[in-house]
Amino acid sequence: MIPPHELRAVAVIGAGTMGPGMSAVFARHGFETRLADVQPEALERAKRTVDGVYRVLVGAELLTEEEAEAGRRRLTCTLEVPDALRGADLVLEAIPERLDLKQQFFADAERHVSEATILASNTSGIPITELGKAVQRPERVVGMHWSNPPHLIPVIEVIRGKMTSPATVEATRWVVRRLDMIPVLIERDVPGFVENRILYAIMREALHLWNEGVASAEDIDTIIRWGIGYKLAVIGPLALLDVAGLDIYHSVASYLNRDLSNATDVSPVVTQRVARGELGVKSGRGIFAYEPGEIPALMEQRMRRLLEVKKALSRAAT
Ligand SMILES: NC(=O)c1ccc[n+]([C@@H]2O[C@H](COP(=O)([O-])OP(=O)(O)OC[C@H]3O[C@@H](n4cnc5c(N)ncnc54)[C@H](O)[C@@H]3O)[C@@H](O)[C@H]2O)c1
Numbered sequence: 001m002i003p004p005h006e007l008r009a010v011a012v013i014g015a016g017t018m019g020p021g022m023s024a025v026f027a028r029h030g031f032e033t034r035l036a037d038v039q040p041e042a043l044e045r046a047k048r049t050v051d052g053v054y055r056v057l058v059g060a061e062l063l064t065e066e067e068a069e070a071g072r073r074r075l076t077c078t079l080e081v082p083d084a085l086r087g088a089d090l091v092l093e094a095i096p097e098r099l100d101l102k103q104q105f106f107a108d109a110e111r112h113v114s115e116a117t118i119l120a121s122n123t124s125g126i127p128i129t130e131l132g133k134a135v136q137r138p139e140r141v142v143g144m145h146w147s148n149p150p151h152l153i154p155v156i157e158v159i160r161g162k163m164t165s166p167a168t169v170e171a172t173r174w175v176v177r178r179l180d181m182i183p184v185l186i187e188r189d190v191p192g193f194v195e196n197r198i199l200y201a202i203m204r205e206a207l208h209l210w211n212e213g214v215a216s217a218e219d220i221d222t223i224i225r226w227g228i229g230y231k232l233a234v235i236g237p238l239a240l241l242d243v244a245g246l247d248i249y250h251s252v253a254s255y256l257n258r259d260l261s262n263a264t265d266v267s268p269v270v271t272q273r274v275a276r277g278e279l280g281v282k283s284g285r286g287i288f289a290y291e292p293g294e295i296p297a298l299m300e301q302r303m304r305r306l307l308e309v310k311k312a313l314s315r316a317a318t
Contacts (some may be wrong), residue, residue: 001140001167002089002116004174008032011084013105014094015046015077018122021150022092024053028063028071029179035077036084043077050075053151060307085112090175092144094122102126103134110135118168120144125192128161138163142172143186145193152306157193159186208261210287211269217287233313 008031012023015037023046027033035050037043054071057063063071078084085091091113093105106119113119119141121131132138143159156176160169169185176183186193192200206220215223231240241249265271273279273286280286281295290298 001118001165001171004171007089007118007171007175009088009090010034011036011088011091012094013037013081013084013091013109014096015042016094016096017148018146018150019094020046020049021053021148022094022122022146023075024050024071025151025179025181027075028054028057028067031074031090033075034084034088035075036079036081037077038079038081040079043079047077056303056307057151060311062307062311081109082112085109088113088117090118090120090172092120092122097124097126099126099130102131106131106141107134110137116140118142118171120172122146125196127189127191128159129163129189132161132163139165140168142168143189143193144172144176145195147195149303149306152303152310154180154310155182155184155195157186157195158183159189159193161189204261204263204267207267207269208263211267233309234316 010023010026010031010033012019012026012033012035015023015035019035019037023033023035035043035046037046050072054063054068058065058068091109093102093109095101095105102121102123106121109119115137117140119135121128121141121143122145123131123143124145128141128143129138132141135141138161141161142164143157143161145157145159147153147155156179158169158172158176173183173185184194190197202224206224209215210217210220214220235243269287277283278285281290281299284290284292284295
């Protein structure tokens, strides 16, 4: 295994929603970065996304113009996946979330990289152990799960598969720190890891309450944003238990847990909408209805707010 501080070249494979932002972060932090995709249109879009990412970060004063320019110089895009892989010290795949595609990718990739190359997956929840089964040297397969938008959300889950070596885990955590991000170690690759398990628990209960008519969709989101989310950015739920008092939690949880949704099926309000083609912002209607032309402004507003919160939290942490 290459000592972490000698890791220089990164290949990001898959230039869809996640690949461009992750590549921009690697390149901006000094890694020679190659971004590959098999679709020319995806790669063209990715170049525009990378430019947009740097523009947003410079605009928010989270990056200087010179740093952005250096990042652009260190990032190359290619349609030739083997070219991107050759010489890479770390490969991060961000191809679609399908076990067969990812296993095939890793099996092929292993033929183009050195024995020391780390093979990381941005999978949202496929067990890393299953991906490791596709390669000759599974000890170098690791999860590196970023959140969307990847240039703004600072936490990255580093997931240990059953066969992942301690050196691979350590090198991956080192890389995450080099990116000015926060590595969190997931010791066992349970489906969905930690972030998505908790997010999906929140979503299941929110959908349940809405379906039961307990509150409107707008009001449920308001309670989560201003009652829960705001607080959780400063104190995690486990530390919050200590603040609230474990005795209080014990008495509330002993009657409330029984009443919470434990549905194993997807909520009918989602299933019905998917069947009608109401998929959310991508189709103009989902849980909420969007006016024509409203969506780009809404997305931009959310991005601006995320940047402001990030800056405020960084200030609060110093
Ligand atoms: N979208 C998110 O919010 C998000 C967040 C965290 C993690 N993830 C995970 O990241 C991964 C990628 O997600 P995404 O939303 O960016 O996917 P996407 O569908 O937007 O993009 C995938 C890209 O991979 C390309 N591709 C497919 N097969 C390829 C191959 N063999 N070689 C090179 N390129 C190939 C496709 O052309 C496409 O451009 C998934 O595992 C997903 O679960 C996604």
